[in-house]
Amino acid sequence: MFEQILCIDDDPITLMLCKKVIAKSSFSQEVISAHNGEEALSHFNNLKYNNKISKKPELIFLDLNMPVMGGWEFLDHFTSQAYSEFNSAKVIVLSSTIDPEDLAKAKKYPIIIDFLSKPITQAMLEYLKKKMG
Template sequence: MLDTILCVDDDPITLMLCKKVINKSSFSNEIITSQNGEEALKYFNTIRQNNDDKHHHPQLIFLDLNMPVMGGWEFLDYFNSPEFSDFSAIKVIVLSSTIDPEDLEKAKKYPMVIDFLSKPITLSMLEYLKNKIS
């Protein structure tokens, strides 16, 4: 079981479903949510500024691609920069409603992205991820 995960999605229903499925599967002790990439980056900046202990660092991020304010690709560009190198051990799962082959290829360019899965999140998906990240 992971300590903390971060779900980044602009859809409140998707976030609620994410929380329910993750809680049901005992996949993580704590689920933090952000409604877009900018909110997620602010969360990481707060951790860095407060010199927060590792307990609040999510081990995994579920990331939507298409969001207002700042989408998933833009978030990944920032998160992959030296400014966020403190968090380089955090893995990212892209969770998108469309599986575009071009997006799959683009995701491979980011070292932190370990998988690209189709929404919605399911119990079988989490079982698959448990085996993949353990």
């Protein structure tokens, strides 16, 4: 079980579903959310600023297509030296479209451990438990 998971998605229904499915499956003690990449980076900046690096998400469910800052842009920032103390977090891309170009691009980020299609399900979490366990 994870202590904390971060779900980054601009769709409030997807975020609510993420929280419900994760809670129901005892996959994580806490689920936090951000509505776009910029909001997620702000969260990490606050952790750093307030010296709460011990309370960091271990897993990130990331949507790719979001306003303000999308998933790819978030990843470019998050994998930079500026966020190196958080790079132990693993990322699972949750997208509504499985575009072969996106799949190829995802392979360039070692932090991405899987690319799954929405919505998140219990079966998906069981699969991830086995894969990461």
